[in-house]
Amino acid sequence: MRVFTAVIAIAVGLMVLFGYFFAQFTDIQTLLLNWAIILAGVASLVGIFNLIAVHTDKVRRAEKGSVYSALLVIALVATFVFGLILRPQHQVMQVLLNGIILPVEATLMGLLTVTLLYAAIRLLRRHADVMSIFFIITAVLIFLGSATLPFGDVPLFGTLIRPWVSQIWALGGARGILIGVALGTLVTGLRVLFGIDRPYGGK
Amino acid sequence: MAEQIKCPICGEMNSAELELCTNCRSPLQPKSNIPSGQNPTKKHTAELEPILPQWLREARDASRSVDPQDDSPDYLQTTENKPKPPASQPDLLAGLQSQTSDDDEEEVPDWLASITGASPKSKLAKDEPATDVRWVEMGNKDDFAQSENILAQPPSRGGQEDDVPAWLAGLQNESAPEKDELTDWLRDSNETPARETPAFESSSFTPTQDETPDWLKQMSADAESKSQQVSSQLASDSNFNVDTPDWLKQMSANAEPVEAKVPQDAPELNIDTPDWLSTLGGASENALGGESAAFTEADVPEKEAESLPPMDMPDWLKSSSEVPDEKPSQDTTTPLWLKPQVQSQEPEMPAWLSSAEETVYLDQQKEEPPAQDDLLGDVPDWLKAAAPEKTIFDSQDELKSEIDSAETPDWFSSIPPSGETEVEEKSEPEKVDPFASMPAFTLDSQSEENLDGLFTEMPDWLSGATDQPATSQQPIPITNEDVLPSSDLPSWVEAMRPSDSGLSQLTSSASDQTLESRGALAGLQGVLPAVPGFTPTSKPKAYSLKLNANDEQLRHAGILEDILAAETSPVPIESFSTLLPSRALRWTLAFLILAVVFSTTFLRTQIFSLPRGVPNEVSAAIQVMQSIPENAAVLVAFDYEPSRAGEMEAAATPLLDQLLLLKRSRFTLIATNETGSVLAERFISGPLAFHQQSGMQYTNLGYLPGGQLGIRAFAQNPSVTSPSDIFGQPAWASPTLQDVTALNQFTAMILITDNADAARVWIEQTQGLRGNIPFIVVSSAQAAPMIQPYYDSAQVTGIVPGLYGGAIFEQYNAGRPGTARNYWDAYSIGMLIAMAFVLGGGLWNLMLGLRERREDK
Structure with missing residues (x-):
């Protein structure tokens, strides 16, 4: 078999x-x-x-946290039924999206922003090493290069340093990642084709 | 009146002239071995003389020298003429001279006739019972086996031949005149004792210097004088009971029930019993009873012997034990050539036994067990104990002393010189083999006392093992002292024993007296001693543990040891000073960021200027949008999460607004995210609500499952993969998708995604199918660096990276719709504050950390 x-x-x-x-x-x-x-x-x-x-x-x-499970089941069934009946463009579906899904996920992103900022501030107190310092410096440069001042771009940072960091350093790293991903995908596909890996079952 | 005879079968009287009974048609006269009309031929067995024993030939020569004209030996001459002193008879059968009558030729036995040449008497042969008592009479132990063989063989003869002993039947058989069984028997009697029976080796059965065996001389001399005394002495001799073997005593005790089963008209069972045995058995009230008791051990109760089953004893022995008083004719089992003498002298006792009883000194034999051991030298001790204490060998052994003195067999000496010449014929001999179902030894019939007595002479090691369970529950250790001495073992057991060296080694390890408590050796002590070779005889040699290694090897070993130590030793975790979470800092950060962002957002301030510099990828996207023709079909793919909706809508709204506003493009929306279709409707109804109200045309194909497989399938054949819109209507028949059946028929492709992987899948799976249509990616600021390589490789026409790209694109859209601009002040202030906190807070915490580490040091 x-x-x-x-x-x-x-x-x-x-x-x-x-x-x-x-x-x-x-x-x-x-x-x-x-x-x-x-x-x-x-x-x-x-x-x-x-x-x-x-x-x-x-x-x-009636396990612990069963209330949340009940809310999950109710919301899931309701969304599923509404989606099948009302279709996505219906106002009810838009209310569900704009009133529940989108604010919740956006809030999580806002919390992530504060958390990352707090971590970056206290990073050098625990690990005052080169990587931490480079991380902090890179973050500061991108912040300065992404933002503008009332009178225009931040000199050197918005027109030279940020593009240099994003187009050279970040692009180099991204290419390396993409090449690695491509090679990994190729090898994985070949292993599946040769029957070495059988993710569909068996060893 | 004619002479009539009575039919032996039915009793009908018939004429003597008739051969068959008129009633039952059975023969009236018994057939003889000699057919009618033929005369018995005289047999001359002289040619067999060379095979006779030396002493017998000499006796025959001596007789010939006395009377050359007569072929009969001397002892036959004496029977014909007058009795002579037995001592003067040189012949072996001289004792028969006194038994036979004077003138009756028929008294000569067949076997004697075959020797002497006299004509055999058929009647005697016919009446001779088939008995196996020769071994008893002659004392030859081999006859035991022979009799057993005879028992094992089914009776093939019937009638008269069954009544003839085997050794006489051979003489009577005319078909084999060359082979004289008597000669063989006599030869065997001289040979087998020396070969097989040690007890007979020392006996004086060999002829003496005077060519007459001493036992024959003694037999003939003391026959008359002692025969009368034997019975009385045996009856009165209570000591005779002592040495009677158990098995024989039990047999004699059990003979009476068997006798009760015999029909009245049946022939007597004791016809096969020799006289000496028949006279032994029977009741204790007669003289023979005393003789039977003489064969009974004194320590065995007689009642136990009586309780034994009758099947445990052969008939011939039973008959010997139940000789009744009213049967004086029991000596019919006696060989015919002995019967006359027996009847005349002692009807209840064999002559030879009566003569031998005087020499029986059983008490002395009991006091001298080594004598019996000598007789049973080859028998192991435990078999000696099981064997009858007094057998015929004992009697022969006793006879040995008697023979030494008188040199005449008792059974010959007991033959009286005179007696009846006519042997009584018995009506019918016993046809049933008395040995058929009678084993010689039956242990089942042994009582415990008998068994105890049976094993009294067993070796200690065996008797101790058998008595052990009965005596105590605790296993009795068997020590080396209990080991049977090798001198007491028979030769064959001695041969099976281990060699002396090994035995000595085992005995030397007597210190190992471990008592086995379980298993098959439970109760045995020291049976599994330690092998002496393993016993340390000296102090173990001290071996040096120091390795003979050079410096380099030691150095390598040290390195390996360090590696192992590093692997095994726990790595100490660097201790940090507990950095308590600064809740105040978090709240401060959150409050400041939210306050600035919310204030600038809600105040709609436009303090901060839009970015002035235009990246290349954004510039390329602007050029593509400007090159798209009007009313073109544009495929827009939504693949982002609702959490990124604010950024993605702000980045994509200027581009789509420009297409709708300036180009009136027909949008075909498709989502590869579960929430993509809803976000697409939100995007249309939100930032592009103005265009929706003005009658923009778009078709939402909904969710495309399957990930990259779905994207590939859609790229190959979009109308097949997504045939209908979210309302279930045929999508490809709508005005939006007019003249569009393939992916490359779209004017442009716009991908709105916040995921670099999704952008990669769309780029890679549609690359060969989309043709030369422009492909613009509106990405988040986070995913833009990962998509940038595709732009550099021309796989993507342009990129609009996040709010920054939207703000730039909006400047080229006449500031429409202004969403980017509304977020830009908040975005810029938030970036600056974040940069300030990261930089200031980082430096502050760096100094704190350095101070703490300095304090710790």
């Missing part, structure tokens, strides 16, 4: 891969990708139902 699944996975992977290089495999690639989209959507639904079942069980057992 494991061999059978491996054969299927490798065959599908090869056909999808060949679809990038050969036009003859485009149709089969599209078909397989559509199957993958359907499966991904079903998986999302399964995940939602599993979430509902877990928290419903917590409510039924």
Whole structure:
């Protein structure tokens, strides 16, 4: 059975891969990708139902924090039903988004801002090393380069230093990360195609 | 009236001329071995003389020298003429001279006739019972096995042949005249004792110098004088009971029930019993009873012997033990050639035994157990104990002394010179083999007393082991003192014992007296001694623990030791001074930032100027927007989180506003995030509400699942992957997507994302399918550096990085819609405050940290 699944996975992977290089495999690639989209959507639904079942069980057992589980289940079911019935452009859905989802997540981002600022202030008290100092200096330079003054950009920082830091240093680091990600993705794909890794089951 | 005879079967009277009974058609006259019309042929066995024993041949020669004309030996001559002194008879069978009558030729036994050449008497052969008592009579132990073999064989003969002893039947058989069994038997009697029976080796069965065995001389001389005394002496001799073996005594005791089962008309069971045994058994009230008691051990109760089952004893022994008073004719089991003498002298006792009883000194034998051990030299002690204490070998051993004195067998000497010449015929011999179902020894019938007595002479080690469970619960240790001495062991057991060296070693380790408490060796002590080789004989040699290593090896070992020590030793955690969370600082920071941001936002101040410098990626995006034709289909992908909605809307609103305002582009919205479709509707109904109210055209395809697979599928065939909008209507038939069936048919692609990975997926999966359409990425300030390489590689046409890029793009949109500008003062003040806190607070905390570390040092 494991061999059978491996054969299927490798065959599908090869056909999808060949679809990038050969036009003859485009149709089969599209078909397989559509199957993958359907499966991904079903998986999302399964995940939602599993979430509902877990928290419903917590409510039924009256465990600690079951109130939050109950709120989660109620909000989830309500959003799901409203979304299916009212569609996303409905005013109710917009109220739910603008009144609950967006402020909550934006607040978390504001808290993160204060926390990061507080940590940066006290960083040198614990670790007064080079990296900490570089971190603080880089942050200060970007802050100064991103902001403007009432009379215009901060001299040198907004027109020279910030672009130099972001376009040279940060871009170099980002490219290295992207290259690493690309190599990792390539190797992972090859391992799956050769049957070395079987994330679909088996070893 | 004609002579009539009675049918032996049905009793019908028939004419003597008839051969068959008129009633039952059975033969009226028994058949003889000699067919009618034929005369018995005279057999001459002289040719077998060379195989006779030397003493017998000499006896025959002597007889021939006396009477060359007569073929019969001397002893036959004496039976024909007159009795002679037995001592003067040189022949082996001289004693028979006194038994036989004077003129009756039929008294000559067949076997004697075959030797002497006389014609055999068929009647005697017919009436001779098939008995196995030769070993008893002759004292040959080998006859035991022979009799057992006979028992093992089913009776193949019937009728008259069953009644003939085997050793006589061979003589009677005419078909094998060359092989004289008597000769063999006699030869065996001379050979087997020397070969197999040690007790007989020392006996005087070998001929003496005067060519007459001493026991024959003694037998013939004392036959008449002692035969009358034997019975009375045996009856009165209570000591005779002492040496009677248990098995024989029990057999004699159990004989009576068997006798009760015998039918009245059946032949007597004791027909196979020799006289000496038949006279031993029976009731104790007669003279023979005393003789039987003489074979009974004094310490064995007689009632126990009587309680034993009758099946434990062969018939021939049973008959010997139950000789009744009213059966004086029990000596029919006696061989015919002995019977006349027995009947004439002592009807209840064999002659040879009667003569031998005088020499029985059982008490002396009991007092001299080594004598018996000598007889059973090859028998282990435990078998000696199990064996009958007094057997025929004992009697033979006793006879040894008697023979030494008189040199005449008792059974020969007991033969009277005169007696009846006619042997009585018995009606029917016992056809049932008395040994068929009678084992010689049955331990089941032994009582405990008998068993105890049986094992009294067992070796200590065995008797101790058997008595151990009964005597005490605690296992009795068997020490080396209990080991059977090697001198007491028979040779075959001695051969099985370990060698003396090993034994000595084991005995030398007697100090190891470990008592085994469990297992098969429970109760044994010292049976598993330690091997002497392992016993330390001296102080163990001290070996030096110092390694013979050079300096380099020691140095390497030290390095390895340091590595191991570093791995195993716990790393001390650097202790820090407890830095309590500064709640006041956090509240101060939060209060200052929120106050500045909220104040500048709500006050809508425009103190801070917009950025003046335009990055290249933003400039490229501005150029793309300006190059897009009017009423073009533009694909807009929403892939950001609601938390970043403020930044992303502020960055993307100037671009989309310009497209709607100046180009009246047709937007096709699609989301690869679960909340993307809702955020897209929010974006349309929020910053672009003005355009929505004015009738902008857009189509929201909703959520595209599958991640990069969905993006790839959508890029390949968007109409198949997302065929309908969020309302369920066919999307690709709407005016928004008019003339658009593929990705490359869109005029431009705009990706609004705050995730660098999402931007990468869109860039990579649509690169070969989107063609040459411009691809602009509106990203957050955080993800812009990760997308910048795609711009440098021309995979992305332009980038609008966050609020900073939106503020720049808004300046090229105539300041519309002004969202970036509204946030820019707050954004700039917040950046400056953050920079001030980080820089000032960092320096302050750096100094505090240095001071604390200095104080700690």
